Amino acid sequence: MYAASRDALSGTRTVLAETISAAGGDTATAAQQIGSDLFAVVGFLDSERSLRTAFGDISAPVDVRQGLANQLFGSQIEAGALAVVVEAVGRDWSNTSDLLSGLELLGREAYLKSASESGxxxxxxxxxxxxxxxxxxxxxxxxxxxxxxxxxxxxxxxxxxxxxxxxxxxxxxxxxxxxxxxxxxxxxxxxxxxxxxxxxxxDRLVAKVRASVDLTGSQVEALTATLTRIYNQPIVTHIVVDQDLLSGMVIRVGDEVIDGSGAGRLATIRKSLG
Missing domain, CATH: 1.10.225 (NK-Lysin)
Known part of the structure; x- marks a missing residue:
C-alpha cells in the first residue's frame, strides 16, 4: 500500500478497535460479527464495479461517500461493522483495490480479535x-x-x-x-x-520448520528458545516432518531461510561442482 492507503487503514483500524471495545462484556461475539459483516461487504463490492468506483472516488465529498455506505449497508449489517465501513469509505485511499484489501484485512483482524478474546x-x-x-x-x-x-x-x-x-x-x-x-x-x-x-x-514471529524426523517436545522447546534469542522476539515454532530432507532441518523465519538439511548441503555441493 502507498502512504495514503496506509494512513487510511490505520485510521479505520482505530475505529475498529474502539467499536469492539465499546461492545462491553461480549467482545468476542461482537468482533466475530464485525468480521463476518466486513467479509460480506467486500464480497458485495467485488461484484459491483460502479459502487467500488463511487466509494474509491476521493474527489467526491466525504459525506456523499459515507451517506451512500449508510444507505446501502445500514439495514444489512450490524452497527459495529457499519461504523468501520463508513469510516473506511470516508478516508482517502490510494486506489479502490486498497480500500477493499483494507476492509478484508480488518475483517480478518476482527475475527482474530474474537479468537484472542475467547482464548x-x-x-x-x-x-x-x-x-x-x-x-x-x-x-x-x-x-x-x-x-x-x-x-x-x-x-x-x-x-x-x-x-x-x-x-x-x-x-x-x-x-x-x-x-x-x-x-x-x-x-x-x-x-x-x-x-x-x-x-x-x-507480536510473535513464526518459525516454519521442516525437519527430517519428528522432534521431541524438549527439542522443540530448545529450538524455540534458540530462535527467540537470535531474533530477540517471541517465536512460535511450527514443525512439519519432511523425509526428503534426508537429515537436519530447514527453518524459515519471515524471508530468512536457514538450511541445515542434508538435502540442502547436497544441493550446495552439486552447485559448487557444476
Missing part, C-alpha cells in the same frame, strides 16, 4: 498453519483451489472437505474467505499468511 488464538494459528501445509502437500489440490475457471463457491466447497467439522468456526471462516477471493497468490501461501497474521496479534 482460542493459539488454536486458530495452529489450524491455519496445518491447513496450509496440508494444501501445499497436495499439489493437485492446490491447483484446483487456485483455478480461476472454477467459481469461488466451487473452490470453497472443495476446501470445506478439509475443514468442516475438523477446525474451529473462525479458522473455517478465514480460510473460506481467503480461498474465495484469491488473485495471483498460491492457496497455501495465503493460508500461511493468515497463520502469520494470527501470530502477529501477539
Amino acid at each position: 482460542a488464538l493459539d488454536r486458530i494459528e495452529e489450524e491455519l498453519f496445518l491447513l496450509g501445509r496440508q494444501v501445499a502437500g497436495h499439489p493437485d489440490l492446490e491447483i484446483v483451489l487456485a483455478d480461476k475457471s472454477r467459481s469461488a463457491k466451487a473452490r470453497q466447497e472443495l476446501l470445506a472437505t478439509l475443514t468442516t467439522g475438523k477446525v474451529s468456526a473462525i479458522t473455517e471462516a478465514l480460510a473460506q474467505q481467503a480461498i474465495g477471493r484469491l488473485f495471483d497468490e498460491k492457496p497455501a501461501d495465503v493460508l500461511d499468511a493468515l497463520s502469520n497474521l494470527a501470530a502477529g496479534q501477539r
Whole structure:
C-alpha cells in the first residue's frame, strides 16, 4: 500500500478497535460479527464495479461517500461493522483495490480479535498453519483451489472437505474467505499468511520448520528458545516432518531461510561442482 492507503487503514483500524471495545462484556461475539459483516461487504463490492468506483472516488465529498455506505449497508449489517465501513469509505485511499484489501484485512483482524478474546488464538494459528501445509502437500489440490475457471463457491466447497467439522468456526471462516477471493497468490501461501497474521496479534514471529524426523517436545522447546534469542522476539515454532530432507532441518523465519538439511548441503555441493 502507498502512504495514503496506509494512513487510511490505520485510521479505520482505530475505529475498529474502539467499536469492539465499546461492545462491553461480549467482545468476542461482537468482533466475530464485525468480521463476518466486513467479509460480506467486500464480497458485495467485488461484484459491483460502479459502487467500488463511487466509494474509491476521493474527489467526491466525504459525506456523499459515507451517506451512500449508510444507505446501502445500514439495514444489512450490524452497527459495529457499519461504523468501520463508513469510516473506511470516508478516508482517502490510494486506489479502490486498497480500500477493499483494507476492509478484508480488518475483517480478518476482527475475527482474530474474537479468537484472542475467547482464548482460542493459539488454536486458530495452529489450524491455519496445518491447513496450509496440508494444501501445499497436495499439489493437485492446490491447483484446483487456485483455478480461476472454477467459481469461488466451487473452490470453497472443495476446501470445506478439509475443514468442516475438523477446525474451529473462525479458522473455517478465514480460510473460506481467503480461498474465495484469491488473485495471483498460491492457496497455501495465503493460508500461511493468515497463520502469520494470527501470530502477529501477539507480536510473535513464526518459525516454519521442516525437519527430517519428528522432534521431541524438549527439542522443540530448545529450538524455540534458540530462535527467540537470535531474533530477540517471541517465536512460535511450527514443525512439519519432511523425509526428503534426508537429515537436519530447514527453518524459515519471515524471508530468512536457514538450511541445515542434508538435502540442502547436497544441493550446495552439486552447485559448487557444476
